Amino acid sequence: MKSRQDGSSILAICSSDIEAKSLLTDEKEMLLISSSEHSLYEVKELLDPILDYYQIKSEVTEEGVQVEISDVEDEAFDALLNIMDSM
Numbered sequence: 001m002k003s004r005q006d007g008s009s010i011l012a013i014c015s016s017d018i019e020a021k022s023l024l025t026d027e028k029e030m031l032l033i034s035s036s037e038h039s040l041y042e043v044k045e046l047l048d049p050i051l052d053y054y055q056i057k058s059e060v061t062e063e064g065v066q067v068e069i070s071d072v073e074d075e076a077f078d079a080l081l082n083i084m085d086s087m
Contacts, residue, residue: 015021019033022069028070029069030068032067034064044060045061047065047083047084050076050080054079056068056069
């Protein structure tokens with residue numbers, strides 16, 4: 001399932017082994033991506049082309065890959081969703 005509403009973005013993605021949750025931290029909206037089958041560094045490596053192209057900030061934490069989506073345009077957001085769907 002995936003959805004996004006302008007203003008207060010909402011996201012939930014559940015594929016076979018990828019889970020993404022929308023978080024609000026310190027006035028920034030973050031996407032926390034985790035995987036049961038891939039290491040977090042593998043997930044980050046798969047996301048890197050999209051993150052680099054759209055200049056989206058991210059980091060690997062113990063909980064998952066945190067991606068800052070506060071000011072991400074719809075095109076970039078859709079690209080993230082597509083790459084996660086393909087994992």
